[in-house]
Amino acid sequence: MKQDIKVSVDAVVFGYRQDDGISVVLIKRKYEPFQKSWALPGGLVLNDESLEEAVRRELQEEAGIDVNYLEQLYSFGQPGRDPRNRVVSVAYFGLVRPDDYQLSAQTDAEDVGWFNIKKMPKLAFDHKHILDVAIKRLRGKIAYEPIGFELLDKEFPFSDLEKLYQVLLDNDLDRRNFKKRIMSLGFLEELDETIQRGAGRPARLYRFNRKKYFELKEKGYNSDLFY
Amino acid sequence: MKQDIKVSVDAVVFGYRQDDGISVVLIKRKYEPFQKSWALPGGLVLNDESLEEAVRRELQEEAGIDVNYLEQLYSFGQPGRDPRNRVVSVAYFGLVRPDDYQLSAQTDAEDVGWFNIKKMPKLAFDHKHILDVAIKRLRGKIAYEPIGFELLDKEFPFSDLEKLYQVLLDNDLDRRNFKKRIMSLGFLEELDETIQRGAGRPARLYRFNRKKYFELKEKGYNSDLFY
DNA sequence: ACAAAAGTGTTGCCATTACACCCATGC
DNA sequence: GCATGGGTGTAATGGCAACACTTTTGT
Numbered sequence: 001m002k003q004d005i006k007v008s009v010d011a012v013v014f015g016y017r018q019d020d021g022i023s024v025v026l027i028k029r030k031y032e033p034f035q036k037s038w039a040l041p042g043g044l045v046l047n048d049e050s051l052e053e054a055v056r057r058e059l060q061e062e063a064g065i066d067v068n069y070l071e072q073l074y075s076f077g078q079p080g081r082d083p084r085n086r087v088v089s090v091a092y093f094g095l096v097r098p099d100d101y102q103l104s105a106q107t108d109a110e111d112v113g114w115f116n117i118k119k120m121p122k123l124a125f126d127h128k129h130i131l132d133v134a135i136k137r138l139r140g141k142i143a144y145e146p147i148g149f150e151l152l153d154k155e156f157p158f159s160d161l162e163k164l165y166q167v168l169l170d171n172d173l174d175r176r177n178f179k180k181r182i183m184s185l186g187f188l189e190e191l192d193e194t195i196q197r198g199a200g201r202p203a204r205l206y207r208f209n210r211k212k213y214f215e216l217k218e219k220g221y222n223s224d225l226f227y
Numbered sequence: 228m229k230q231d232i233k234v235s236v237d238a239v240v241f242g243y244r245q246d247d248g249i250s251v252v253l254i255k256r257k258y259e260p261f262q263k264s265w266a267l268p269g270g271l272v273l274n275d276e277s278l279e280e281a282v283r284r285e286l287q288e289e290a291g292i293d294v295n296y297l298e299q300l301y302s303f304g305q306p307g308r309d310p311r312n313r314v315v316s317v318a319y320f321g322l323v324r325p326d327d328y329q330l331s332a333q334t335d336a337e338d339v340g341w342f343n344i345k346k347m348p349k350l351a352f353d354h355k356h357i358l359d360v361a362i363k364r365l366r367g368k369i370a371y372e373p374i375g376f377e378l379l380d381k382e383f384p385f386s387d388l389e390k391l392y393q394v395l396l397d398n399d400l401d402r403r404n405f406k407k408r409i410m411s412l413g414f415l416e417e418l419d420e421t422i423q424r425g426a427g428r429p430a431r432l433y434r435f436n437r438k439k440y441f442e443l444k445e446k447g448y449n450s451d452l453f454y
Numbered sequence: 455a456c457a458a459a460a461g462t463g464t465t466g467c468c469a470t471t472a473c474a475c476c477c478a479t480g481c
Numbered sequence: 482g483c484a485t486g487g488g489t490g491t492a493a494t495g496g497c498a499a500c501a502c503t504t505t506t507g508t
């Protein structure tokens with residue numbers, strides 16, 4: 001019998017805000033199956049687009065966002081994971097600064113929103129499983145590649161980076177040692193500006209120098225070992 | 228227009244032999260396209276089998292082998308990677324002890340063989356690219372998870388492990404320090420038997436204790452950091 | 455003046471590295 | 482007896498963890 005399998009993509013897009021920790025974009029499904037359930041943004045791949053193009057298109061269509069970091073996560077192809085047909089889904093993993101976009105539900109989505117990863121609603125299909133894999137990847141990856149910067153503002157006080165790492169790796173890290181380690185990697189720029197937030201002494205701003213990072217990586221310096 | 232995409236799996240199966248280093252199983256294609264080219268074993272996924280089942284079936288059918296380690300590698304879905312139709316291929320990564328099996332070409336394969344990764348023939352489709360990704364993964368993974376044992380005999384002299392790591396990470400490692408490090412991980416058993424190979428003093432045999440490894444991993448001891 | 459957050463150095467320990475000689479066997 | 486590969490210990494170094502007080506601002 002002829003092969004009858006469909007190919008879809010799904011996206012786990014993480015965002016971070018000081019007050020709300022790590023969150024994920026979910027959409028509320030407009031149609032069956034799992035009508036009105038929350039689910040990861042995603043959908044069938046078109047015949048002439050690449051997998052990554054498909055993810056970006058779906059994120060634009062369903063949630064109105066454009067991620068600034070995207071990588072393939074894993075493919076899920078268990079028969080029966082979609083009650084209608086056999087669907088193999090290639091899941092992607094994205095990072096975005098939540099404040100850069102106003103989420104807006106479109107086409108197949110009835111609603112869209114950010115959900116803290118510690119307070120997730122029940123998800124459609126095997127999306128809970130996909131999310132778990134993505135969280136594991138995020139935690140693992142942030143420890144040896146500087147992807148954390150994709151979640152922070154372009155210019156940020158050092159304490160934002162500290163807090164991000166605390167939330168993700170939830171161990172108490174020593175502020176002095178953490179700073180020494182990060183600064184020794186050589187791709188974080190100290191700016192002359194400061195920012196004042198709430199009470200306390202104003203904080204100096206820092207910026208991730210992507211170019212310098214790739215140069216250093218090229219030369220084999222640094223390479224890994226973040227935390 | 229309706230989606231018209233096929234789903235296939237491809238397998239990069241590595242083996243290791245003292246005299247021939249790291250090798251990969253390739254098959255010689257019987258049919259067009261790329262007739263008579265060497266290619267990775269693989270093929271279309273059947274409607275009711277999981278992706279992993281598909282890989283194992285294809286490896287059995289095309290090469291007559293049964294791997295003892297298998298993990299998903301990456302999915303390749305660029306339009307045009309297969310000249311006939313759009314095919315999304317989920318690639319897997321396997322390890323096997325070459326001496327455990329006699330390769331045997333069957334069904335779609337005209338021939339099958341082990342090829343040293345440093346002397347590869349031209350490959351069909353984008354299989355060279357897939358292979359490159361797999362090699363990178365193998366090198367990366369062996370440095371922090373004990374998958375090297377899947378390539379060695381169940382009982383092996385310590386020098387076999389040494390040589391495997393030398394070949395894969397091709398830096399000269401200090402024999403004494405390497406042994407200290409591995410033994411300190413606590414899951415390598417020293418047996419009472421010895422083996423004599425060629426000239427020289429007989430070598431004591433060792434065995435990877437998988438159960439102990441998982442116990443230790445469970446407890447959070449050790450976990451990573453191999454080399 | 456006090457509360458809140460930012461900023462900053464030094465010391466001790468342990469893990470990693472560097473390093474070379476003897477042992478058991480086959481020929 | 483010599484060639485071949487196997488087996489083993491110690492000392493020095495440097496990277497990492499532990500640790501607490503001062504500064505700047507707002508209220």
